[in-house]
Amino acid sequence: MRLTVAQALVRFLAAQEIERDGVRDPFFAGCFGIFGHGNVAGLGQALQQHRDLLAYHPARNEQAMVHVAAGYARQRNRLGTFACTTSVGPGATNLVTGAALATINRLPVLLLPGDTFATRTPHPVLQQLEVPHDATVSVNDCLRPVSRYYERVERAEQLVPAALEAMRVLTDPGETGAVTLALPEDVQAEAFDWPGAFLEPRVWTVYRRPPAPEALARAADLVRGARRPLIVAGGGVIYSAATAALRAFAEATGVPVCESQAGRGALVSDHPLSLGAVGATGTSAANRLAREADVVIGIGTRWSDFTTASKSAFQDPGVRFVNINVTSFDAAKHSGLPLVADARVALDALREALAGHRAPAGWERRAAEEADGWAAEVARLVAAPVRGDADAGALPAQAAIIGAINDAAGETGVVVCAAGSAPGDLHKLWRARDPEGKGYHVEYGYSCMGYEIPGGIGVKLAAPEREVFVLVGDGSYLMLPGELVTAVAERIPIVIVLVDNHGYASIGALSRSVGSSGFGTHYRRGTNGALPVDDAAGDALAQPADVLPVDLAANAESLGARVIRTRTVAELRRALHDARGADGPVVVHIEADRYAGVPGSESWWDVPVAEVSDDDAVRVARAAYERARRAQRFHLEAP
Numbered sequence: 283m284r285l286t287v288a289q290a291l292v293r294f295l296a297a298q299e300i301e302r303d304g305v306r307d308p309f310f311a312g313c314f315g316i317f318g319h320g321n322v323a324g325l326g327q328a329l330q331q332h333r334d335l336l337a338y339h340p341a342r343n344e345q346a347m348v349h350v351a352a353g354y355a356r357q358r359n360r361l362g363t364f365a366c367t368t369s370v371g372p373g374a375t376n377l378v379t380g381a382a383l384a385t386i387n388r389l390p391v392l393l394l395p396g397d398t399f400a401t402r403t404p405h406p407v408l409q410q411l412e413v414p415h416d417a418t419v420s421v422n423d424c425l426r427p428v429s430r431y432y433e434r435v436e437r438a439e440q441l442v443p444a445a446l447e448a449m450r451v452l453t454d455p456g457e458t459g460a461v462t463l464a465l466p467e468d469v470q471a472e473a474f475d476w477p478g479a480f481l482e483p484r485v486w487t488v489y490r491r492p493p494a495p496e497a498l499a500r501a502a503d504l505v506r507g508a509r510r511p512l513i514v515a516g517g518g519v520i521y522s523a524a525t526a527a528l529r530a531f532a533e534a535t536g537v538p539v540c541e542s543q544a545g546r547g548a549l550v551s552d553h554p555l556s557l558g559a560v561g562a563t564g565t566s567a568a569n570r571l572a573r574e575a576d577v578v579i580g581i582g583t584r585w586s587d588f589t590t591a592s593k594s595a596f597q598d599p600g601v602r603f604v605n606i607n608v609t610s611f612d613a614a615k616h617s618g619l620p621l622v623a624d625a626r627v628a629l630d631a632l633r634e635a636l637a638g639h640r641a642p643a644g645w646e647r648r649a650a651e652e653a654d655g656w657a658a659e660v661a662r663l664v665a666a667p668v669r670g671d672a673d674a675g676a677l678p679a680q681a682a683i684i685g686a687i688n689d690a691a692g693e694t695g696v697v698v699c700a701a702g703s704a705p706g707d708l709h710k711l712w713r714a715r716d717p718e719g720k721g722y723h724v725e726y727g728y729s730c731m732g733y734e735i736p737g738g739i740g741v742k743l744a745a746p747e748r749e750v751f752v753l754v755g756d757g758s759y760l761m762l763p764g765e766l767v768t769a770v771a772e773r774i775p776i777v778i779v780l781v782d783n784h785g786y787a788s789i790g791a792l793s794r795s796v797g798s799s800g801f802g803t804h805y806r807r808g809t810n811g812a813l814p815v816d817d818a819a820g821d822a823l824a825q826p827a828d829v830l831p832v833d834l835a836a837n838a839e840s841l842g843a844r845v846i847r848t849r850t851v852a853e854l855r856r857a858l859h860d861a862r863g864a865d866g867p868v869v870v871h872i873e874a875d876r877y878a879g880v881p882g883s884e885s886w887w888d889v890p891v892a893e894v895s896d897d898d899a900v901r902v903a904r905a906a907y908e909r910a911r912r913a914q915r916f917h918l919e920a921p
């Protein structure tokens with residue numbers, strides 16, 4: 283059939299399906315895009331011609347549309363995504379941050395940036411990077427390191443192998459991430475006689491890989507010999523739909539479970555074996571047991587520094603790791619015993635291999651006591667509307683805001699967040715209630731300011747039956763508020779809680795912890811955001827003159843969102859209730875106390891402090907840093 287490259291690509295994308303456990307769905311829910319000269323006549327024309335095959339959604343920022351695709355993919359357990367089309371030049375390079383986020387979080391997104399002419403005839407074209415010594419370079423090469431597969435389609439027939447490779451990578455749970463097919467603007471519009479089979483429906487089946495029998499037997503031996511076994515559940519548990527298998531494993535063996543950011547909610551919070559978050563933003567319950575664990579079963583985790591408290595979380599000198607993961611890259615970490623396998627199959631197989639075995643009763647009891655203690659601590663923290671030492675009229679504390687959202691979300695709502703102080707607070711405080719682990723969506727692989735609103739749109743598109751609560755700080759809001767307009771245009775009813783504390787509270791606290799008194803983290807006039815040192819204790823916000831005359835609620839309103847302004851946690855609770863049933867985005871604005879942080883729980887994060895300084899505060903912080911670093915481990919011992 284004679285079609286242009288762009289027309290063939292659109293038809294190909296619309297014909298791809300994905301299947302797992304006998305359930306089959308279209309892989310692409312549609313295509314987001316922004317047109318320019320690099321795609322308007324190619325993909326633009328093709329999407330218009332085939333709009334009945336693949337839905338097109340205009341976005342407002344290219345980075346944001348990748349976030350929408352990533353949010354969608356995560357909520358769908360990687361069994362679906364969107365394609366994203368851009369022009370050449372700035373439209374294409376705006377994809378880079380979104381691509382990095384998707385690749386780091388192992389989420390499938392298909393990027394289709396336009397590219398300069400394959401013929402080179404009119405070069406240099408508008409927005410073209412000229413590299414005098416290499417005519418094959420274009421700005422799209424920025425996308426290579428952040429893509430799991432990259433191809434520039436310079437001839438029509440090259441699309442056939444490129445499109446198939448793209449699908450292989452997107453649908454492989456161990457390989458997936460951003461896939462980039464750069465499409466020169468002339469090639470997009472060229473016609474070719476396509477083999478019929480290229481355009482016919484094609485099903486990509488995600489098979490569940492079993493662990494190697496020898497590795498399974500060794501893992502079972504190791505767990506049987508453990509006196510203090512612990513599970514660290516990562517995102518892979520949820521993506522594999524293995525939460526029921528995890529629960530069955532924990533109940534059969536008595537092994538307690540703690541969770542990374544991506545794995546948060548893998549086991550519901552009220553389960554007696556659920557210790558919640560582990561690591562730098564972990565609970566005291568999880569961190570205490572992690573410190574003593576002798577066998578740690580990591581399931582679907584990348585072992586990021588937040589999860590391992592920068593390799594200080596596991597202090598037992600003989601600690602050994604078993605890593606269940608779909609990729610050998612992660613399974614090999616911490617010198618672990620690698621079970622390269624699907625999480626659900628591996629958990630079921632390991633449970634059977636351990637039949638009749640149970641962790642020592644004292645350890646299980648300890649876990650239950652710690653879990654209870656932490657639940658009480660959460661209840662205490664979320665119940666205090668203002669900071670402990672603040673007066674009753676003070677601004678609300680973020681913990682209480684999280685408690686209100688948690689209650690509004692119930693069992694089926696989803697909280698979406700990415701950067702600032704909220705991810706750490708959510709990791710600790712959120713009570714996970716959805717048995718499939720789909721109620722907690724904190725993007726913490728890239729922790730990208732600006733992900734929140736577009737990510738929330740993606741979640742809502744993937745799960746229209748769930749209520750979606752986006753928690754976004756003022757700083758993150760300002761990075762990418764524009765996709766509110768997309769939510770308005772597409773009538774996407776998400777609730778956005780905009781927590782305004784007039785600056786970067788999280789980095790302010792981090793700055794103070796390294797001796798730098800919050801330098802550059804306030805939005806203030808005249809001081810370049812630097813705080814006078816004597817303000818660092820915390821009352822700077824008491825002077826309204828210091829706050830910039832910026833009204834983010836009015837900003838959201840001007841973009842077409844419904845806005846509810848709240849002052850207290852009680853008003854916030856009412857607003858979350860009133861926001862229900864809207865036919866577009868609702869922004870609930872609340873000012874918060876930037877100094878009312880959730881206390882740390884016996885953990886650490888490696889952020890290097892200046893080794894020499896004139897400043898006493900820095901020298902004190904450096905001494906503390908050197909002490910803390912002594913707890914870091916290499917984890918070199920193989921099981």
Ligand SMILES: Cc1ncc(C[n+]2csc(CCOP(=O)(O)OP(=O)(O)O)c2C)c(N)n1
Pocket residue numbers: 701702703704728729730731732754755756757758759761783785786787788789
């Ligand atoms: C794109 C991007 N730039 C910078 C950072 C580093 N960073 C992490 S949190 C943060 C401040 C976030 O401010 P806000 O959204 O207001 O949240 P708050 O810290 O006040 O809770 C910054 C600058 C980041 N994560 N992402």
Ligand SMILES: [Mg+2]
Pocket residue numbers: 702755756757781782783784785786787
């Ligand atoms: Mg802020």
